[in-house]
Amino acid sequence: MTNTLKNLTLKVWRQDGPNTSGSFETHTIEEITDEASFLEMIDILNERLIEDGEEAIVFDHDCREGICGTCSLMINGQAHGPERGTATCQLHMRKFSSGDTIVIEPWRASAFPIIRDLMVDRSSFDRIVEAGGYITAATGGAPDANLIPVPKPVSDAAMDAAQCIGCGACVAACPNGAANLFTAAKITHLNLLPQGQAERYSRAEDMVETMDSYFGSCTNHGECEAACPKEISIDVIALMNADYRKAKVQNRKQLSRT
Amino acid sequence: MSSILDSKTPEGPLADKWQNFKANEKLVNPANKRKFKVIVVGTGLAGASAAATLAELGYQVDAFTFHDSPRRAHSIAAQGGINAAKNYRGDGDSVHRLFYDTIKGGDFRSRESNVHRLAEVSVNIIDQMVAQGVPFAREYGGMLDNRSFGGAQVSRTFYARGQTGQQLLLGAYQQLARQIGQGGVRLFNRSELVDVVVIEGRAAGIVVRDLMTGELSSHSAHAVVLATGGYGNAFFLSTNAMACNVTAAWRAHKRGAFFANPCYTQIHPTCIPQSDDFQSKLTLMSESLRNDGRVWVPKVAGDNREPHLIPEDERDYYLERLYPSFGNLAPRDISSRAAKRAVDAGQGVGPKQNGVYLDFGEAIGRLGRDTVAERYGNLFDMYERITGENPYDVPMRIYPASHYTMGGLWVDYELMTTIPGLYAAGEANFSDHGANRLGASALMQGLSDGYFVLPYTISNYLSEWLNKSVPDTSHPEFAKVENEARDRYNRFASVGGTRSPDWFHRELGKIIWDYCGMERTEAGLEKALGEIPALYEEFKKDLRVTGGTDGLNQTLEKAGRVEDFFELGMLMCRDALDRKESCGGHFRAEYQTEEGEALRDDDNFAHVAAWENTGDPMAPNRHVEDLVYEEVHFQTRSYK
Incomplete structure (x- = not known):
């Protein structure tokens, strides 16, 4: 049944731009129903700010169904907040209690510069995909879809990895600001499938090295898995590392022959 | 009634039309393709697939998205699946049956030739997406699985758990990313189209606003593709993503593109x-x-x-x-x-x-x-x-x-709007779903338009422009359109009223939902046509946008989108008022059978209503494209 939360204190990060310093701004929400989503609470706060002649809090969001990966809030120090397997937009106020203080911050990672307030620039993720996160299959020449049988367990495992929504929670949660879970999810999705075999090793190599040029290194904290709204397993990082190692060994062999 | 609309439907029997088109279209040879620039706005299924394929073919492509990444487009939220006439179940499916189901599902208000082509290329889409690594659901033998969807008596829907749209969009996004990485496509992210530039009667380019800096810039091209989605957010509350809007299509409409069947909305x-x-x-x-x-x-x-x-x-x-x-x-x-x-x-x-x-x-x-x-x-x-x-x-x-909205920019068989050189693909056009779309058909149409239709039809237009010069951004029209856009944003920022854009959007949405939602009446629509302009006047006087026009300002972005919904809302109601019949998603309470089902009037309304902007949103011109059925016969749509 519906309950009403009272007296919430929000400490919201406000920052004008990438090169300015930011600080927390405190707002009080006197009353809100627990049926409201977390972002609807911010909508209401923003309406109030506009009414008061102030600028609305800038934050990224779009589908509000947990699938587009646009929303990106650090809530009380947890990426996407307290509910496991849930993106910020799907978080509802029933997960909070009256009198709570809620700290809202942007993703914090050097590869994700803050654009303004709670919005960050995640285009480094796109650079990783552009480096090899695809199967080269130009439009028009594909054979009949059932000519490539894919065993169900393989297809299911690829799908588990492919569910990644590219939100960046893994990076935000990682003490090193590493993007290994994101990169490994994409590599695993494609490298498990028969269609992905032709470019398997070049893909692993190109994507890992692009990742390394932007992000920190993985030291197996496992925070990424815990923060992932799609609960992608950290196992994919092991699979990525195996393919990367093989790619390097193969390259070495080829070099020794030339 | 006038009939200045030429659908350019190819000659021949229905099943041969697409083949005939491809056999007779004008081509651009590979070495010449790089001389042409194409702008693609929107990077959902239709936009990403079109941009990637056009770049593979060798055209220079500039792709624009208002998201931070192409992968965020709302195609990603489609859950259930994608139809294709593969007949892998052996349950009696065929291209003809998919075609027929879609025509019937659309309540006999779609263009036969377009729908048949959609059914034909549906099989290629599945092949293409599997080759790109989309992890569709499989059976234990490794073959693709299917499920059933509304309005069909066969199992022809391919799916990837409840995230089919996500997986298909990621497939298309990956092809686009490959082209971006290789330099075939230049991507402009966080860039919103604010106007279309038309010079000497053809689409010459677009003006965009950089959402990070607030800067306006002009971009010219030989052809412009709008793949900017539907206008379901006119209702404020909808299943669309928060940022979905009609602005690109509406700006094109204001520059001369006809808007077809705006009252066909899917609830x-x-x-x-x-x-x-x-x-x-x-x-x-x-x-x-x-x-x-x-x-x-x-x-x-x-x-x-x-x-x-x-x-x-x-x-x-x-x-x-x-x-x-x-x-x-x-x-x-x-x-x-x-x-x-x-x-x-x-x-x-x-x-x-x-x-x-x-x-x-x-x-x-x-x-x-x-x-x-x-x-x-x-x-x-x-x-x-x-x-x-x-x-x-x-x-x-x-x-x-x-x-979902079945209505959208009017396009001919080649997906070109009434502005030469301006194309509309995916949900942004009106072409394939008539008065009601069947489930699992939106993904099919988006990918069909982007992968398998536009890349063929666009050369028919571009070939005319080989070695001819087209105006670039130094043409004064670009500066003029940029100034108009700048004035518009300055106007929003300087009203200094009391209500936020969201407040107006919510109020507008209520009017449209109450009078132009699931059930419409003449009296209700007349009422809406009184209330919307009144609220619009209030919007002009009482809007409050905090923050300036320079730099990132989400409130300002929203104001522009809401203003376009006002004018669209008037057109939706006007269209619903003038269509004195019930069909598909357009249900007029006055026109129903004794059992309460939609009652079509095929004698008077078997046509597309395409609206021309006159400058007065309350007095647009209605044009008509008659729907000629060669293959199917009108039937009362019954699912009993």
């Missing part, structure tokens, strides 16, 4: 009912749930017992009762209206009595909880997150919500 029957007044959006529960869920309400109005306390014989499984041959899989428009009638009759359930049950009790008994979890687990989880109720134990509550 999806299975969404989570509204829970409070400040709700920001409604969430869809996939139509695929109706494969196993049974829809019911209590037989007696006002029965507010817990659902498990209501015995079987006091429940009304109204879809099974009214439409025995399709049952719970009756098409969307029909299911939505049936739900509205039940709620209007006081049989609604839930705290606000604004829903109907979608019950999995029988399916869990028949299949076991594990099988149900495997099929729908992620949807059940999502439902629980939003409502706090567990659908394994308590029936889901659902109610219809705005979901």
Whole structure:
């Protein structure tokens, strides 16, 4: 049944731009129903700010169904907040209690510069995909879809990895600001499938090295898995590392022959 | 009535038209392709697939998205699946059957030739997406699995759990990313189209606003493709993403592109009912749930017992009762209206009595909880997150919500609008779904347009421009359009009123929902046509946008989008008023059968209504494209 939360204190990060310093701004929400989503609470706060002649809090969001990966809030120090397997937009106020203080911050990672307030620039993720996160299959020449049988367990495992929504929670949660879970999810999705075999090793190599040029290194904290709204397993990082190692060994062999 | 609209439908029997087109179209040779620049606006299924394919062919492509990454487009939220006439089940499917189902599903208000082409290329889409690594659901033998969807009696829907749209969009995005990485496509992210530039009667380019800096810039090209989605957010509450808007299509309309059938909007029957007044959006529960869920309400109005306390014989499984041959899989428009009638009759359930049950009790008994979890687990989880109720134990509550818009920019067979060189693809055009879209057909159409139609048809236009010069951004028209856009944003920022853009959007949405939603009447539409302009006047005087026009300002962005919804809202109501019949998603209460079904008027309304902007949003010109059926015959659409 519906309950009403009272007296919430929000400490919201406000920052004008990438090169300015930011600080927390405190707002009080006197009353809100627990049926409201977390972002609807911010909508209401923003309406109030506009009414008061102030600028609305800038934050990224779009589908509000947990699938587009646009929303990106650090809530009380947890990426996407307290509910496991849930993106910020799907978080509802029933997960909070009256009198709570809620700290809202942007993703914090050097590869994700803050654009303004709670919005960050995640285009480094796109650079990783552009480096090899695809199967080269130009439009028009594909054979009949059932000519490539894919065993169900393989297809299911690829799908588990492919569910990644590219939100960046893994990076935000990682003490090193590493993007290994994101990169490994994409590599695993494609490298498990028969269609992905032709470019398997070049893909692993190109994507890992692009990742390394932007992000920190993985030291197996496992925070990424815990923060992932799609609960992608950290196992994919092991699979990525195996393919990367093989790619390097193969390259070495080829070099020794030339 | 005038008929200045030329659909450019190719000659020959229906099944040969697409082949004939391809045999006779003008081509651009590979070495010449790089001399042409094409702008693609929007990077959802239609935009990403078009941009990637055009770049593969060798054209220079500039792609624009207002998101931070192409992967965010709202195609990503499609859940259930994508249709294709593969007949892998051997259950009697064929290109012709998919074509026929789509025409019938659209209530005989779509263009036959376009729909047939869609059915033809549907099989190529599945091949293409599998080759790109889309992890569609498989059977244990490794072959592709299928499920059923509304409005069809065969299983032709391919799916990737409840995230088919996500997987298809990622497939298309990856092809686009490959082209970006290789330099075939230049991507402009966080860039919103604010106007289309038309010079000497042809599309010459666009003006965009960099959402990070507020800077306006001009971009010229030989052709412009708008793949900018639908206008379902005109209702404010819809299943669309928050940023979905009509601006690109509307700006094109204001520059001369005709807007077709704006009153054809799809209200999806299975969404989570509204829970409070400040709700920001409604969430869809996939139509695929109706494969196993049974829809019911209590037989007696006002029965507010817990659902498990209501015995079987006091429940009304109204879809099974009214439409025995399709049952719970009756098409969307029909299911939505049936739900509205039940709620209007006081049989609604839930705290606000604004829903109907979608019950999995029988399916869990028949299949076991594990099988149900495997099929729908992620949807059940999502439902629980939003409502706090567990659908394994308590029936889901659902109610219809705005979901998709069949209307859009008028396009000919080649997907060109009435402005030469300006194309519209995917949901942004009106072309394939008539008055109602069948489930799992939006993904099909987006990818069909982007992968398999535009790349063929665009050369027919571009070939004319080989070695001829086209105006670049130094042409004064670009500066003029940029200035108009700048003035517009300055106007929003300087009104200094009291209400936010969101407030106006919510109020506007209520008017459109009440009078131009699931059921329309002449009196209601007349009323809306009084209220919308009045609210628009208030918007002009009482809008408050805080922050300036320089730099990032989400409130300012919203103001521009809301203003375009005002004018569109007037056109939707005008179109609904003038279409004096009921068909598909357009239900006029005055025109119904004794049983309450939509009553078409094929003698007077078997046509597309394409509206021309006159500068006065209350007085647009209505043009007509007659729908000529060579292959199918008008029938009363029955799912009984």
